Amino acid sequence: xxxxxxxxxxxxxxxxxxxxxxxxxxxxxxxxxxxxxxxxxxxxxxxxxxxxxxxxxxxxxxxxxxxxxxxxxxxxxxxxxxxxxxxxxxxxxxxxxxxxxxxxxxxxxxxxxxxxxxxxxxxxxxxxxxxxxxxxxxxxxxxxxxxxxxxxxxxxxxxxxxxxxxxxxxxxxxxxxxxxxxxxxxxxxxxxxxxxxxxxxxxxxxxxxxxxxxxxxxxxxxxxxxxxxxxxxxxxxxxxxxxxxxxxxxxxxxxxxxxxxxxxxxxxxxxxxxxxxxxxxxxxxxxxxxxxxxxxxxxxxxxxxxxxxxxxxxxxxxxxxxxxxxxxxxxxxxxxxxxxxxxxxxxxxxxxxxxxxxxxxxxxxxxxxxxxxxxxxxxxxxxxxxxxxxxxxxxxxxxxxxxxxxxxxxxxxxxxxxxxxxxxxxxxxxx
Amino acid sequence: xxxxxxxxxxxxxxxxxxxxxxxxxxxxxxxxxxxxxxxxxxxxxxxxxxxxxxxxxxxxxxxxxxxxxxxxxxxxxxxxxxxxxxxxxxxxxxxxxxxxxxxxxxxxxxxxxxxxxxxxxxxxxxxxxxxxxxxxxxxxxxxxxxxxxxxxxxxxxxxxxxxxxxxxxxxxxxxxxxxxxxxxxxxxxxxxxxxxxxxxxxxxxxxxxxxxxxxxxxxxxxxxxxxxxxxxxxxxxxxxxxxxxxxxxxxxxxxxxxxxxxxxxxxxxxxxxxxxxxxxxxxxxxxxxxxxx
Numbered sequence: 125x126x127x128x129x130x131x132x133x134x135x136x137x138x139x140x141x142x143x144x145x146x147x148x149x150x151x152x153x154x155x156x157x158x159x160x161x162x163x164x165x166x167x168x169x170x171x172x173x174x175x176x177x178x179x180x181x182x183x184x185x186x187x188x189x190x191x192x193x194x195x196x197x198x199x200x201x202x203x204x205x206x207x208x209x210x211x212x213x214x215x216x217x218x219x220x221x222x223x224x225x226x227x228x229x230x231x232x233x234x235x236x237x238x239x240x241x242x243x244x245x246x247x248x249x250x251x252x253x254x255x256x257x258x259x260x261x262x263x264x265x266x267x268x269x270x271x272x273x274x275x276x277x278x279x280x281x282x283x284x285x286x287x288x289x290x291x292x293x294x295x296x297x298x299x300x301x302x303x304x305x306x307x308x309x310x311x312x313x314x315x316x317x318x319x320x321x322x323x324x325x326x327x328x329x330x331x332x333x334x335x336x337x338x339x340x341x342x343x344x345x346x347x348x349x350x351x352x353x354x355x356x357x358x359x360x361x362x363x364x365x366x367x368x369x370x371x372x373x374x375x376x377x378x379x380x381x382x383x384x385x386x387x388x389x390x391x392x393x394x395x396x397x398x399x400x401x402x403x404x405x406x407x408x409x410x411x412x413x414x415x416x417x418x419x420x421x422x423x424x425x426x427x428x429x430x431x432x433x434x435x436x437x438x439x440x441x442x443x444x445x446x447x448x449x450x451x452x453x454x455x456x457x458x459x460x461x462x463x464x465x466x467x468x469x470x471x472x473x474x475x476x477x478x479x480x481x482x483x484x485x486x487x488x489x490x491x492x493x494x495x496x497x498x499x500x501x502x503x504x505x506x507x508x509x510x511x512x513x514x515x516x517x518x519x520x521x522x523x524x525x526x527x528x529x530x531x532x533x534x535x536x537x538x539x540x541x542x543x544x545x546x547x548x549x550x551x552x553x554x555x
Numbered sequence: 556x557x558x559x560x561x562x563x564x565x566x567x568x569x570x571x572x573x574x575x576x577x578x579x580x581x582x583x584x585x586x587x588x589x590x591x592x593x594x595x596x597x598x599x600x601x602x603x604x605x606x607x608x609x610x611x612x613x614x615x616x617x618x619x620x621x622x623x624x625x626x627x628x629x630x631x632x633x634x635x636x637x638x639x640x641x642x643x644x645x646x647x648x649x650x651x652x653x654x655x656x657x658x659x660x661x662x663x664x665x666x667x668x669x670x671x672x673x674x675x676x677x678x679x680x681x682x683x684x685x686x687x688x689x690x691x692x693x694x695x696x697x698x699x700x701x702x703x704x705x706x707x708x709x710x711x712x713x714x715x716x717x718x719x720x721x722x723x724x725x726x727x728x729x730x731x732x733x734x735x736x737x738x739x740x741x742x743x744x745x746x747x748x749x750x751x752x753x754x755x756x757x758x759x760x761x762x763x764x765x766x767x768x769x770x771x772x773x774x775x776x777x778x779x780x781x782x783x784x785x786x787x788x789x790x791x792x793x794x795x796x797x798x799x800x801x802x803x804x805x806x807x808x809x810x811x812x813x814x815x816x817x818x819x820x821x822x823x824x825x826x827x828x829x830x831x832x833x834x835x836x837x838x839x840x841x842x843x844x845x846x847x848x
Contacts, residue, residue, distance in 0.1 A: 194812075197811065197812045197813070197814070198811045198812065200598075201598040201599075201811060201814060201816075204598055204599040205598065205599070222597065222598060222599065222600075222814050223598070223599050225599060225600065226599050308792075308794050308795060309792045309793055309794045310792075359703075360703040360706045360707065361683035361684075361701070361703055361706050362706070363703075363706040363707075363794065363795035363796065364683065364703070364705035364706040364711065364791060364794055364795050365683070366792065369682075369683060369684060372684045372685070373683075373684055376684050376685070378684065507597065507814065510813060510814065511809075511813040511814070511815060513813075514808060514809075514812045514813035515618075515808060515809065515813060520796060520797065523795065523796050524796055527796070529796065538617060541617075542616075542617075542618070545612070545616070549595060549815060549818065550597070552595040552602060552603065552605065553595045553596070553597050553600055553602035553603070554600075
């Protein structure tokens with residue numbers, strides 16, 4: 125090193141020391157997103173591509189930490205406890221309350237995105253304690269998936285109400301093609317049984333999200349209906365189903381109806397599965413329909429995915445910048461496209477994506493968000509509601525009564541006790 | 556105070572890393588869990604001290620009571636079966652003289668294969684749509700309708716016990732076999748000279764001398780079986796209707812997936828006094844050994 129080089133070098137070092145700014149080349153930031161691995165891997169690949177593209181323009185490295193869906197909650201709990209490990213997270217709607225103190229408020233982004241691609245569907249569903257703690261991302265919607273040929277063979281039309289479905293289901297089960305609604309410890313079960321309750325005009329919690337409201341005559345009606353439905357239209361196997369069993373049941377040619385996202389149809393199409401004992405492609409005789417109407421309304425629930433920024437992130441502004449980029453129309457379109465229509469946004473404009481309008485089997489997507497409510501409906505998405513979901517209290521209640529292990533009254537009393545206890549526990553910590 | 560001799564200092568130096576690991580990886584989490592269990596703590600939100608309220612509430616909770624019953628049925632059922640079948644298997648292995656090493660090695664396989672993999676294979680056998688057991692039963696004309704292996708509470712409980720026994724049997728058999736091999740042949744000869752029959756030889760020589768080994772195996776297995784997680788998590792996730800939940804799976808569901816850390820901690824620590832009791836009783840039984848001088 126000669127004298128000149130030394131001077132240049134030390135001036136540079138002095139500069140860094142006085143401004144406390146590292147030189148630009150060292151300013152590469154790392155943004156880490158933790159999410160559940162997507163059912164359609166191409167969607168995660170597209171998200172990574174967008175992150176890389178954005179990173180190139182912003183001197184940042186974008187990383188995705190994808191974990192199996194069942195482990196996402198555990199992963200987030202670990203991250204929050206350590207106050208490190210990710211900048212951005214895929215949240216379920218109830219996480220906003222659970223992690224309220226650890227999330228950056230994002231009303232600015234929500235408003236901007238809403239103006240560009242909105243309006244948002246049911247924006248009041250997302251706010252928690254009056255604040256925007258995360259940006260709504262996409263729902264995985266729960267229509268009915270059914271076999272058109274089997275339905276025709278028993279002389280029935282697409283069921284509009286639960287009673288229609290019962291009538292068709294009774295004939296279908298007799299013909300060896302039962303209906304498959306999981307009554308087990310799974311998401312499918314959680315959402316389908318909530319939809320049934322709401323359509324009968326009842327819910328487990330009041331509008332305030334605190335009053336436990338499950339013990340009422342309308343719940344009795346809904347449970348009594350399920351008792352009939354379970355015995356006459358379903359088989360015992362629904363008690364042990366996970367979220368993939370119903371897909372297999374319909375694609376194996378057994379089930380006539382399931383309540384599930386469009387994955388069964390997509391899988392059948394991709395693998396060119398044939399109807400058992402014939403050359404017919406099964407996806408050609410499959411279709412989707414809106415969930416059935418009950419005496420009061422038509423309703424279903426869904427996985428509500430959100431994107432939240434951790435307060436302990438060192439790159440909050442950069443993360444916000446990435447979100448703005450991700451929510452631009454071209455990126456949203458690609459994101460939906462690569463997911464094969466699985467990612468249903470909570471925004472009006474992207475819902476008109478050709479992937480849904482061009483395929484008649486996806487025509488329900490335009491309407492289903494009107495009938496889709498968060499699992500805590502009609503209450504806000506509280507941390508307690510997330511526990512009720514995680515412990516599968518509602519499907520358990522239906523299963524206990526449907527199998528006659530408990531009387532209808534005892535099953536509802538049991539659920540009421542569990543839910544009351546969960547709410548009391550949350551109250552002890554939040555005051 | 557006397558300074559440590561260099562040898563003693565080196566000794567402490569050598570155990571220090573292990574001690575740090577034990578304190579850091581077992582002691583600290585255990586202490587934290589103890590603390591959580593007497594508070595109302597949620598993820599990201601430390602809560603107030605509530606004393607033993609969590610335990611009192613759990614004792615009155617239907618799901619927890621069911622889990623207690625499940626855990627006892629599972630542990631007693633699986634350990635008893637493993638002990639009896641393991642003993643029989645060990646006695647049979649003792650008689651095998653050809654391909655002895657190969658057979659003994661092969662028997663260990665279920666114990667060696669990662670549980671997650673082998674349990675998934677079992678799950679496929681019991682799974683409702685493609686159950687190979689049901690398919691075989693139908694093909695042979697033994698079954699007219701599918702058996703709801705995992706949907707019926709009794710069958711589901713039996714299924715997870717079967718898988719646990721399958722996995723744990725080799726451990727029992729091989730360890731008991733080691734105990735059998737160690738019995739000096741002279742005892743049997745002496746017993747025979749005294750006119751003892753096969754049953755009497757088993758009753759008065761084999762059993763008492765294998766007892767210490769058997770005791771240790773049963774002790775270990777009781778603890779491991781009661782704390783089992785993988786089999787239930789992969790096969791039934793606690794269902795149907797919570798009828799197969801064990802302490803660990805219920806604690807995971809309550810504490811980890813729903814964020815109520817204190818609830819999860821209380822559920823898993825409920826087990827602790829019971830396990831300590833089992834250990835004390837077992838170790839006492841083992842110490843009361845039979846000795847033939």
